[in-house]
Amino acid sequence: MTTNTKLQRAARLSDLADDGMKRIELDGTPILLIRRGGAVHAYSADCPHAGAPLEQGALCDDRLVCPWHKGTFDVATGALVEPPALLPLTRYPVRIEHDDVLVGSTPEPSKTATATAADKRTFAIVGAGAAGAAACAALREAGFAGRIVLIDREPRTPYDRTVLSKFVPSGEMPVEDIPPLLPDDFFATHGIDRIQAEVTALDAKARRIDIGSAPSIRYDAALVATGGIPKRLSLQGSEADHVKPRIRLLRDRDDARRLVEAATQGEHALVLGASFVGLEVASALRERKLRVTVVSPGNVPFEKQFGPELGRLFMRLHEAHGVKVRMGHHARAVERGDADGALRVTLDNGDTVPCDFIVAGIGVTPATDFLEGVTRNDDKSVNVDTSMRVTDGLYAAGDIARFELQAPVSGRVRIEHWRVAQQHARIAAHAMLGMPPKEPLVPFFWTYHFGKTFEYVGHAKHWDDTKFTGTPDTFEFIALLGEKGRLVAAVGCNREKQMGMLAEALRKPLSLADAAKIAGSA
Template identity: 50%
Template sequence: MQSSMEKVARLADLPLQRGTRVKIGETPILLVRDGDAVHAYTADCPHAGAPLEKGALCHGRIVCPWHKGTFEISDGSLVEPPALHGLTRYASTIEDGDVYVSPEPLEPDARAPAGGTATMLVAGAGAAGAAACVTLREAGFDGRIVLAGTDASVPYDRTALSKFVLAGDMPPGDVPPLFDPALFSAQRIERVESDVVALDASKRRAQLANGTAVDYDAALVCTGGTPQPLDVPGAKLANIHLLRNRDDASGIVDALKHCRRAVIVGASFIGLEAASCLRKRNIETIVVAPQKVPFAKQFGERIGVMFKQLHEHNGVSFRMERNVAAFEGDGAVQTVVLDDGEHIAADVVIVGTGVKPATSFVSGIALADDGGIDVDSGMRAAPGLFAAGDVARFTLPRAQTRLRIEHWRVAQQHARVAAYNMAGASRVYEGVPYFWTYHFGKRFDYLGHVTEPDDVVIDGDLDAQQFVAYLLKDGKVGAVVACEREDQTARLAEAMRETLTLDAAREAAKG
């Protein structure tokens, strides 16, 4: 045993179902029991710092309680994003039933470089783009990586915009970057802050807005979505905002400084997260949307009603089954006119009615009707061309039809599969979709994917927002929605790799 190792626990005291947090000095360490052995890792999730001991250990993996980032128990390596790298490891040993851990982290395993001359183009420096660059190196690719796009010099966590930035809890400049900027030089990623204006899949050539061209061996298109303005009179008046990037959020935050009354158009996740933020600022907030109940299509009506009541309880008003007919104002919006003739006074309007895939620059392949890019299970759209994230029309495991899913972790799951395949592997998408959304201080988890569930079975108290709800389709659990059930959803994130009956899902959630 190294003399510097410190005794941190008794083996017999470590449970098998979850990790145990200990400290060596100021360093938090996660002890994970693996039969009669113990692994020691950093205890805070490398994504956003969740306490990993509150997650789950299942199927040989550690699942983070917050956004379900997943790591191998055996070596801490990354299995599922949104973390972009594995856990820091510490040497551990057991003597006379005592667990000893070194306070010094182990060096990461060096990987053999593969292929040094090829050029990989990553178009879009967002969720998928960041994950793809890091994964290309993880996969052993040693050649040139070009990351193109103008959004920000370092990719950042745009999910914070509608949760913390609009609420005034986080200045736009403090939105967390997805990685340390030093990684660009450490991993030799060429960051070109210029958009791709043309990409010809048949010639494997991209033209950038700065006038340069990139001849690539493989390219990943991960340019996300462009929010769509409303097509009604007055839509170009000042103080009518869309929300996709940090500049949009900054513009909204400035406008909110002089805002007493706001209208949110669209009872979407972004629309209702924005409503939650505006109420925190005591702004009178009205949501206008065409459907009867928010999220009923995704979650079923009962859960949709719960969301609506949660918002109403916190002072949000709704005009459901209504559309905007026009905006009126003198230079800036003053009134929102609905299709039933109602006039609503508003200083600020936020439109959250959906995005269109940002793919108009792509040629040499047929785009889908909605502008999406059809990919196979390896995220391949054509020879040398891959797509990931909001633009990708892919097939879920065991499903027949392609769909686009606009979730952060799905974009990064796609990117990891695509990057491995760009580097010469043959991986397929086997992930479980996961999404989180944040309203009035509560985080809701959504696992799997289903539209218009046949039945919804709720364990727990829906109205107290402490529940797991199983969304059933054709007698199987298609998806799960939950609140304040982090360990159960962490276990389900792994278990739902298989198709589950309700009983099997309940059993898996119990652990």
């Protein structure tokens, strides 16, 4: 319903391209106008997730895709379709008079689903990361009026963990400024109980969660979204008293704080593992002018995910910025030198690498040791169905979930990426309320190195063709990974709009030829 706010002439209808967008400012408020035929919609102009300018995004049929992280919104209503945004767009009143577009700067009332009266159910969410936050928002958005309990071992959650490897180690963002995933008053406003505790056991058959000496929590449905625990090094000498404090893992805010302390005091960092987290940390530490050496097995970084050509591109980027990359090697042992106190790490070929501290980026293990009454895979993950259901009343999301991917290719996979965890959580939250999945999940993630953002959409377990548009050497390109003439994944840099269009197109089978047209579009 339109409010009684004063409407002002904001644009001429004839000046707005059909299926086009225009950013305006009204009484100091940035507003995005979207024209569809004779109708115009007005929304908050910046993405509620990280403030991306939405006019630089993509309009795909009835959806608006954020340029930065591919949050997706319904054009007709502003409703959230896909994370990482967790809240809808703010709507503003619009009226068309002849050729004038009149817009008000006072938001329209938000539209929420009707809550179920006297709902006595308790839904528990274990883990207050990206998935936990997404589940809380989705449940209330869908009208659930029962009790929601959010349990996490950390205080002040949920927050944006993606910055822990990208912007905190470089000094661009202090630990204290890590942004929350939801407004500070969200949990109180929506009646969500937050409990800081370590879950000692979750009995799936009894539907009971034990949290130490506190009373157990009985639930009607529960979502487990505990993520992964960084793998510890199997490095001879790493447990010695004078070595262990100088080995850094990176999972939470406290880990990031300790990493910054080490970077402030040291001059040379050794990163073990050319993972996404490992190389993002390497990039961030070079921004601090530290010397950085990366040691990792394999031929080039990300060869399994992207192929050798793109892997070499990442390696050249790091080497051009002063990172010393030692691929094809394992670290065998570490000791502290007697003369200067520096650590000395011995590689499998006998070479020794001196450093002040070590950052381990060798992957994670699903955090599921507390689960009882469910079958776990060899890697400690749990299998889920298309609704993210593990067993009756129990759901899983994120790093711990091995799920059936439907688009762009089918097969059971486990994907350790932040936005996928949020997609899982929204599916699970809807399933807890009896709502089936609406459409296939298309994975997406981004990684950040030396001021350049690389985006990856889809999921390629294997491919037989790689087609490039643009120029990889100038970091303006899209690489299309295809199998039997069909697109399975794409990697892009400085092509945000086209990558958003590909993300939407991949919900259905997409030929390489049609993908190339999208990738090459202006």
